[in-house]
Amino acid sequence: MVVDLKKLSDALRRSSPEEDLRRDLQRIIRARKQEIEETLASGKSYWLRVPDGRQIRISRREPAAEAAQ
Amino acid sequence: MIALLTTYFLVFYILIPGILFRFLTSWFVPLKLFERTRTQEATFSVAVAFLPFAMALFGVWYLPVIKHYPFAVVEGTFSERRQDYHRIASLLTSSDASRLLVSNPSSAPSSANAANWQALNRVLRRQARFLFWYFVAIAIEAWVFGTSARKYGDWQSKAARYRLRLWLMRTFVLPNISEWHLLLTDFNWPRREEIFVSVDILMSNGYLYQGRVADYFVDSAGKLTGILLEHVSRFDRQAYLDAKSNSKSENAIASSDFWKNIPSRHFYIGEGSIANLNVRFVPKDETLISLAENILDEKRTRAYDVVVGSQDDPGYPRYPGYTNPQEPDLYS
Numbered sequence: 001m002v003v004d005l006k007k008l009s010d011a012l013r014r015s016s017p018e019e020d021l022r023r024d025l026q027r028i029i030r031a032r033k034q035e036i037e038e039t040l041a042s043g044k045s046y047w048l049r050v051p052d053g054r055q056i057r058i059s060r061r062e063p064a065a066e067a068a069q
Numbered sequence: 070m071i072a073l074l075t076t077y078f079l080v081f082y083i084l085i086p087g088i089l090f091r092f093l094t095s096w097f098v099p100l101k102l103f104e105r106t107r108t109q110e111a112t113f114s115v116a117v118a119f120l121p122f123a124m125a126l127f128g129v130w131y132l133p134v135i136k137h138y139p140f141a142v143v144e145g146t147f148s149e150r151r152q153d154y155h156r157i158a159s160l161l162t163s164s165d166a167s168r169l170l171v172s173n174p175s176s177a178p179s180s181a182n183a184a185n186w187q188a189l190n191r192v193l194r195r196q197a198r199f200l201f202w203y204f205v206a207i208a209i210e211a212w213v214f215g216t217s218a219r220k221y222g223d224w225q226s227k228a229a230r231y232r233l234r235l236w237l238m239r240t241f242v243l244p245n246i247s248e249w250h251l252l253l254t255d256f257n258w259p260r261r262e263e264i265f266v267s268v269d270i271l272m273s274n275g276y277l278y279q280g281r282v283a284d285y286f287v288d289s290a291g292k293l294t295g296i297l298l299e300h301v302s303r304f305d306r307q308a309y310l311d312a313k314s315n316s317k318s319e320n321a322i323a324s325s326d327f328w329k330n331i332p333s334r335h336f337y338i339g340e341g342s343i344a345n346l347n348v349r350f351v352p353k354d355e356t357l358i359s360l361a362e363n364i365l366d367e368k369r370t371r372a373y374d375v376v377v378g379s380q381d382d383p384g385y386p387r388y389p390g391y392t393n394p395q396e397p398d399l400y401s
Contacts, residue, residue: 003248006239012257017264017350022360029364047386049325052267052351053279054377061374
């Protein structure tokens with residue numbers, strides 16, 4: 001198999017990992033916004049799976065932590 | 070004797086430089102591997118060896134230290150050096166070289182034989198000195214090649230500033246790098262961005278795995294033989310289909326809830342069982358947190374706290390029905 005590495009490199013660089021992740025997160029978070037708010041309102045944390053397999057924990061920021069920041 | 074001399078030049082001037090270059094470069098970046106014909110292998114070696122050969126030749130002719138060391142000999146004049154090579158050429162083309170080298174032959178005076186030995190000694194020393202610096206130049210070339218290749222991602226992100234370096238890289242270095250290195254590592258991205266590679270692998274038996282690429286393996290023909298993954302999860306397609314069929318609304322079922330974590334440090338998947346590969350370049354955790362916070366907090370109230378979880382965190386989601394944190398049931 002002969003691959004043109006220059007073309008492959010250019011094709012890969014045309015996408016931006018950060019931009020791709022932003023789009024994925026926007027899609028997922030907007031679809032689940034209500035579910036997230038309900039969970040947070042009940043005092044729990046919400047676990048969200050990102051398409052790359054990582055899990056993020058979303059919680060309400062503690063007032064003390066907020067003040068410290 | 071001529072055949073022996075030809076073999077010597079082929080081995081020391083073409084084959085060993087090519088092997089040395091590949092070996093040293095592989096410390097930095099894997100080169101494209103494929104079974105070459107002898108002509109292709111020789112062409113590659115000649116291309117690799119051309120510059121170091123010229124550098125070594127210039128060094129042993131003109132540069133002060135390199136000119137004499139290592140393997141120092143009394144150099145003599147230009148005509149004396151030429152005389153040495155004439156003697157060696159006579160030895161090599163003679164039908165009976167031993168006649169010109171033995172200490173007391175009947176057919177040649179012993180002083181001439183002693184001079185032949187001395188010429189042989191000087192020529193061998195000069196050859197050893199030249200080869201020493203030639204191989205040093207090859208090593209320097211391999212180091213420059215390897216370190217340049219590692220900086221490709223950084224240079225690409227500042228293309229206007231590194232235009233010449235990028236042109237050199239793309240013309241000479243990039244075509245010799247394995248395509249799998251581009252696809253399965255962060256080679257193409259700046260190092261400061263700390264990109265990692267996540268893959269979704271659809272197996273020929275229908276299973277779908279996801280994980281970070283820890284390593285990959287290619288055979289002598291450059292073909293992928295397997296991928297080593299970490300942080301692996303498997304998609305429970307059957308449970309997903311069951312949930313979808315039992316649910317009144319299709320939108321209520323999120324596919325992300327049906328990924329099962331596999332608590333294995335490393336997970337190897339052989340190429341033979343891979344049907345499809347989806348490669349994703351993923352930013353570091355800090356970027357993920359920052360993006361998630363910005364998207365959640367549209368009104369900038371700073372009300373959300375986002376952290377990237379690990380499997381040791383209490384409350385870390387496993388999959389529907391998971392109960393025992395000590396013994397996760399990964400294949401049920």
